[in-house]
Amino acid sequence: MGMGTACYVYPGAPATPGIVTPDISFDRGVYMNGSVTMDDGRAIEVWGFTQGGMMGNQFPSPPMRVREGQIVHTNFTNNGMMWLHTIHHHGIEPSTENDGVGHTSFDVDGSYTYQWKASNAGTYFYHCHTNTVLHAEMGMYGALIIDPPDGSKRAFTGAPLYDVEAIWACDEFDSSWHTLNWDAGTCGADVGLNDMRPDYFIISGVDGASSALTDTRAAVSMNAGQALLVRYINAGYTPQRINFGGLSGDVIASDGRPLPNAVPATSWKSTAAERYDIMFYPTTPGIYEVTVEYLHWVTGAVIGTARTRINVN
Amino acid sequence: MKRRTFLQASAAGIAGALTGTAGLLTWVPRAHAATITTAYSITDGYITQPDGVNVYFKGYSDSATGLNVPASSFIVQEGDTVQVTINNTLGTDHSFVIDGVVDSGVIAAGTSKTVSFLASTAGSYLFYDKLNTPYNRAVGLHGAMAVMPTGSANTLYAGSPSFVKQLFWVYNECDPAVNEAVRTNSTPPPLSSYVPRYFTINGLSARPPGAPGYDDPAINSYYDPRTALAGYIGDRTLVRVLSAGLCTHSMHFHANHVELLTRNGSVLADIWLKDVVSLDNNMGSADLIYPFDPPPDAWPPVSTGNFVMHLHNEQTQTSGGGSYQFGAQTSIKFK
Numbered sequence: 001m002g003m004g005t006a007c008y009v010y011p012g013a014p015a016t017p018g019i020v021t022p023d024i025s026f027d028r029g030v031y032m033n034g035s036v037t038m039d040d041g042r043a044i045e046v047w048g049f050t051q052g053g054m055m056g057n058q059f060p061s062p063p064m065r066v067r068e069g070q071i072v073h074t075n076f077t078n079n080g081m082m083w084l085h086t087i088h089h090h091g092i093e094p095s096t097e098n099d100g101v102g103h104t105s106f107d108v109d110g111s112y113t114y115q116w117k118a119s120n121a122g123t124y125f126y127h128c129h130t131n132t133v134l135h136a137e138m139g140m141y142g143a144l145i146i147d148p149p150d151g152s153k154r155a156f157t158g159a160p161l162y163d164v165e166a167i168w169a170c171d172e173f174d175s176s177w178h179t180l181n182w183d184a185g186t187c188g189a190d191v192g193l194n195d196m197r198p199d200y201f202i203i204s205g206v207d208g209a210s211s212a213l214t215d216t217r218a219a220v221s222m223n224a225g226q227a228l229l230v231r232y233i234n235a236g237y238t239p240q241r242i243n244f245g246g247l248s249g250d251v252i253a254s255d256g257r258p259l260p261n262a263v264p265a266t267s268w269k270s271t272a273a274e275r276y277d278i279m280f281y282p283t284t285p286g287i288y289e290v291t292v293e294y295l296h297w298v299t300g301a302v303i304g305t306a307r308t309r310i311n312v313n
Numbered sequence: 314m315k316r317r318t319f320l321q322a323s324a325a326g327i328a329g330a331l332t333g334t335a336g337l338l339t340w341v342p343r344a345h346a347a348t349i350t351t352a353y354s355i356t357d358g359y360i361t362q363p364d365g366v367n368v369y370f371k372g373y374s375d376s377a378t379g380l381n382v383p384a385s386s387f388i389v390q391e392g393d394t395v396q397v398t399i400n401n402t403l404g405t406d407h408s409f410v411i412d413g414v415v416d417s418g419v420i421a422a423g424t425s426k427t428v429s430f431l432a433s434t435a436g437s438y439l440f441y442d443k444l445n446t447p448y449n450r451a452v453g454l455h456g457a458m459a460v461m462p463t464g465s466a467n468t469l470y471a472g473s474p475s476f477v478k479q480l481f482w483v484y485n486e487c488d489p490a491v492n493e494a495v496r497t498n499s500t501p502p503p504l505s506s507y508v509p510r511y512f513t514i515n516g517l518s519a520r521p522p523g524a525p526g527y528d529d530p531a532i533n534s535y536y537d538p539r540t541a542l543a544g545y546i547g548d549r550t551l552v553r554v555l556s557a558g559l560c561t562h563s564m565h566f567h568a569n570h571v572e573l574l575t576r577n578g579s580v581l582a583d584i585w586l587k588d589v590v591s592l593d594n595n596m597g598s599a600d601l602i603y604p605f606d607p608p609p610d611a612w613p614p615v616s617t618g619n620f621v622m623h624l625h626n627e628q629t630q631t632s633g634g635g636s637y638q639f640g641a642q643t644s645i646k647f648k
Contacts (some may be wrong), residue, residue: 008521008638018613021327055321071612091588093568095611096618103521104619117612131637160503176373185635188364194631195508237626239561240589242491256571257586271591297561297626298594300502 006183012106016113024072027052039209046139059205061142066235068121068149080109083182088129091256102130110302118146121156122256123231123275133193155277162229164222170292172198201306208306218308228280234270239295243267246289253277282312342464346392355401362511364633369496383483384456389432391463398427407583410443413493435462435470437553452495455557457481476551484556487511507529512629513541521638535644543646544605554599560593567620568608575600620645
């Protein structure tokens with residue numbers, strides 16, 4: 001996997017411009033040898049970010065959670081002798097050096113501290129922006145949540161309070177891509193990265209075929225009368241339609257910004273990297289089966305489905 | 314026709330767009346409606362893709378000897394009468410359609426036709442060949458028209474948020490198997506097996522630093538002045554996004570959220586602030602304003618920088634099955 005063969009990469013590890021003492025910081029490293037066992041028993045290779053160092057296998061990568069107004073450091077260490085990566089805090093809008101896009105700044109070769117300010121409460125995610133088509137597909141992403149300044153359980157200041165929170169990062173795997181090297185295709189080889197044919201459908205790292213129905217990384221347990229905030233992240237490349245299992249929610253924010261008016265919905269469509277924050281107030285106990293339908297990008301036909309549940313006690 | 318010839322035609326198109334009635338950057342509103350005439354020649358040829366492969370295209374071109382994909386865009390204002398003369402130089406039938414506005418019917422091989430229509434409603438429109446739908450459109454027979462509100466130089470529709478500059482982004486993808494089928498007048502593969510290999514904005518793909526053509530705005534969508542977002546703080550830029558292609562896309566903007574004003578031709582009652590804007594399959598569209606506000610999360614604060622807009626269905630960031638960074642992407646420069 002050495003870096004000698006990569007093309008159009010921009011290794012660097014400069015000092016962070018105008019570095020200050022942060023209000024909160026996160027350490028992140030890289031693992032390239034993770035594995036997720038799907039419901040059919042097959043193990044699929046995944047890559048991701050660790051909480052520092054090269055040891056770890058969490059998929060999706062560990063979440064970051066900060067409060068609006070904080071200065072944040074993401075201390076990223078990557079062994080550039082082996083591979084290059086970056087961290088792009090998606091939806092966060094910092095300076096060029098801290099945006100984590102290789103070809104406008106650098107692919108991290110060593111250590112770099114991303115410095116940014118969390119200016120708007122909401123739902124974001126972070127992901128690698130080196131050979132992104134492959135690295136994001138391989139699992140190099142995690143949730144990034146900005147809470148209101150007072151830390152209250154609201155999507156943003158002025159939003160309704162929630163009692164229970166779920167983060168659904170809905171993604172798909174094309175398993176044929178999961179055997180490629182980190183720099184696959186960068187020198188012009190046809191490695192099929194234009195042609196995604198997903199065969200696994202995932203909610204927050206859990207196979208949506210059946211595991212996500214009960215795995216607590218996806219499935220929600222709450223009481224009737226409580227308020228639920230779902231932070232829905234389209235973490236894949238495929239258009240999705242999420243159906244809320246008979247519940248009606250209020251879509252209150254998208255992409256880290258409040259909507260001027262909440263939109264009631266029993267289902268919702270999204271495309272790659274959109275986020276939507278949705279409030280639910282179920283009053284009737286029951287098991288509500290949520291389905292995420294993955295749609296063919298040309299025909300709109302359903303090409304896969306992931307399922308989880310909102311269990312209302 | 315090879316890329317070099319194509320580029321000369323394209324450059325001429327840009328120069329024309331900056332000066333005449335088609336000039337977006339020099340748009341001056343008129344108090345009274347006018348009759349606007351324009352003309353295209355339907356031509357064909359080959360365009361070299363980033364991986365060196367020459368692919369067959371057809372276009373509504375500025376001259377009978379050039380090839381423009383997409384067509385040079387034009388701008389009129391509400392109430393204008395628009396007359397478009399289309400000279401079909403090819404041996405196949407084509408048409409000129411703006412949905413809900415004008416349909417030329419068949420423009421037979423080797424003939425010319427003039428269509429006339431009233432530009433009644435401000436907005437952004439795709440014109441395209443509706444014959445052999447969607448394939449003639451996909452192989453390049455498409456272009457964009459803007460209708461400005463009467464008497465306005467800086468709004469999308471009467472009362473809309475205002476802008477300082479405006480651009481068109483006409484998206485397309487290319488599955489060479491479709492282009493080849495159109496060239497040979499044979500049946501293209503079904504849409505379920507449509508596998509695009511090239512992804513373009515205004516006909517161009519991106520090139521990263523160090524790549525051949527990186528500095529050439531006639532090749533690199535990064536620096537194509539029709540496409541790149543470049544401005545100082547406050548240079549609010551309207552982008553009229555029209556997809557001529559078949560795929561669902563997801564535009565991701567770095568450094569600023571955009572104000573989303575319309576989708577698929579409908580004015581949105583609420584303006585959402587988005588860092589990702591969906592573009593529906595089969596001719597999706599959107600109008601949005603990139604505000605050029607200081608990047609809100611920079612610390613220390615900044616007012617300059619280099620950023621990107623790219624599609625986040627990342628398979629579009631490739632060319633010929635690999636070559637990440639050679640797909641549908643452009644630059645966002647805070648000057």
